[in-house]
Amino acid sequence: MPSDFSGKEVQSTTSGEVFGGDTALPCTAVTTDLCRAVVSHQGAQLLSFQPQGGEEWLWLSPLAQFASGSAIRGGIPLCLPWFGRHQSGDSLPKHGFCRLRDWDLVVVDRIDQAVCLRFEYASTEADLVLFPWRFRAEIQYRLSNNLVLELSIENLDETPMPLSFAMHSYFAVNSLANTRIEGIDQAEYLDNTRDLQRGHQREALVFGKEVDKVFPGLGGEQRLTDKLAPRYVAGRGCDTAIIWNPGNDSLADVGSHFSEFVCLERGIAFDDAQTLAPGHRWEALMSVSDKGRGLVV
Numbered sequence: 223m224p225s226d227f228s229g230k231e232v233q234s235t236t237s238g239e240v241f242g243g244d245t246a247l248p249c250t251a252v253t254t255d256l257c258r259a260v261v262s263h264q265g266a267q268l269l270s271f272q273p274q275g276g277e278e279w280l281w282l283s284p285l286a287q288f289a290s291g292s293a294i295r296g297g298i299p300l301c302l303p304w305f306g307r308h309q310s311g312d313s314l315p316k317h318g319f320c321r322l323r324d325w326d327l328v329v330v331d332r333i334d335q336a337v338c339l340r341f342e343y344a345s346t347e348a349d350l351v352l353f354p355w356r357f358r359a360e361i362q363y364r365l366s367n368n369l370v371l372e373l374s375i376e377n378l379d380e381t382p383m384p385l386s387f388a389m390h391s392y393f394a395v396n397s398l399a400n401t402r403i404e405g406i407d408q409a410e411y412l413d414n415t416r417d418l419q420r421g422h423q424r425e426a427l428v429f430g431k432e433v434d435k436v437f438p439g440l441g442g443e444q445r446l447t448d449k450l451a452p453r454y455v456a457g458r459g460c461d462t463a464i465i466w467n468p469g470n471d472s473l474a475d476v477g478s479h480f481s482e483f484v485c486l487e488r489g490i491a492f493d494d495a496q497t498l499a500p501g502h503r504w505e506a507l508m509s510v511s512d513k514g515r516g517l518v519v
């Protein structure tokens with residue numbers, strides 16, 4: 223623990239201790255009067271967030287693998303420094319490599335009633351083979367009765383650095399058939415199930431078959447409703463919304479559980495991707511709350 227944060231609110235643990243099994247990926251668990259949360263140091267990936275007295279907001283696959291260097295299915299993976307397939311092809315890892323790396327927990331703090339965990343990842347020599355720019359990324363989780371993610375990426379190199387990313391939230395739903403996402407109607411999207419064909423979203427989104435839609439430049443606030451409490455997602459510096467559910471049991475680490483979640487992600491991708499000048503930093507903030515009030519800052 224980087225600071226002498228007092229009490230039992232913030233504890234070092236492992237994936238096995240929290241989720242069962244004999245895996246030992248380092249995790250940090252937070253328990254306060256307002257919430258419980260677990261973050262894996264691999265990928266600085268939030269795996270669980272539950273407001274006290276409420277339901278779990280995130281979905282973590284019962285079939286998730288907790289193996290060093292493998293993607294963990296569920297929670298909020300950080301897709302970075304690129305989102306989706308790399309444009310050069312499939313020889314580079316999908317969604318970048320930061321979700322596969324160990325991040326350092328550098329700050330444990332309190333802001334008002336929130337416990338804050340800040341993780342840092344500095345790209346390594348080995349990463350330069352995959353992405354030839356040095357960079358530093360930070361993610362801060364502000365955990366109270368809502369959830370705020372603050373992500374920053376700084377180009378430490380001497381040439382302009384391409385950047386896309388997503389905070390790839392998996393939200394638990396209790397009935398996919400009754401799940402709706404609002405705040406996207408009349409927006410333009412790219413359909414990832416149809417070679418990124420452009421489409422126009424006429425109304426709220428419902429699920430039945432595979433959905434994989436990317437809404438560049440959307441911004442604003444989206445509302446996810448099913449029979450659980452609504453979840454409102456808003457952001458700044460992450461105007462792309464991505465909505466995904468595989469619609470079938472084809473993924474090994476999802477299987478028949480595909481109807482237990484939808485991904486409602488925010489980031490910058492496709493039309494919103496950026497080029498960061500040397501020494502420049504991109505900052506993004508995403509908030510998740512059960513009350514629609516716009517961005518929680």
Ligand SMILES: O=P(O)(O)OC[C@H]1O[C@H](O)[C@H](O)[C@@H](O)[C@@H]1O
Nearest residue numbers: 293316317414434464465466485
């Ligand atoms: O299986 P993964 O690499 O974690 O990707 C899971 C999903 O992530 C995003 O939501 C993309 O839009 C989808 O196309 C992709 O299938």
